[in-house]
Amino acid sequence: MAKEKFAAHRVVDRVGYGVGVRLQLSASQIADRRHALEVEDKKAGIVTVTEPIEFRAGEEIGITHALTRHEESALEVIKARPSSVPTVPVPSGENVPPTGDSAEDTDTGKDDAGNADAADEDEGAAIDDGENEKAEEGSGNAG
DSSP: OOOOOOEEEEESSOEEEOTTOEEEOOHHHHHHTGGGEEEEETTTTEEEESSOEEEOTTOEEEEOSOOOHHHHHHEEESSOOOOSSOOOOOOOSTTSOOOGGGHHHHSSSOSHHHHHHHHHHHHHHHHHHHHHHHHHHHHHHHO
8 A cells, every 4th residue: 555644733623533534643642542543553653543533622633534624624734835935924004005806995995885885874874864753753742
């Protein structure tokens, strides 16, 4: 069988695994869950789950399979391949020009969406005023 690569992940929210899942665990994790695991390679920490098991936040595990939706939110990658795009600090301050898609939304505030919102607010105020007058008339007649 070809050698599998296990991606290291840190558990941030409780996550469980069922029978048949292959994981890479530390020696202490294997010892704690020995009753629910079949050890394939003790030196590398590779195991197959034989009974359902859970991991708590803070534990680190190695995974070869594609992550499920729950795992995507419950795990964070510890050892990721370096990105080919360098990380550049984002400048702060008012004189920084907008970039990307947000440039259209932030340049002057005079786009159609902004004007439509302002018009809606004015209409809402007029409607509210009318309803308040009707409510005042009703309360005046009752008292």
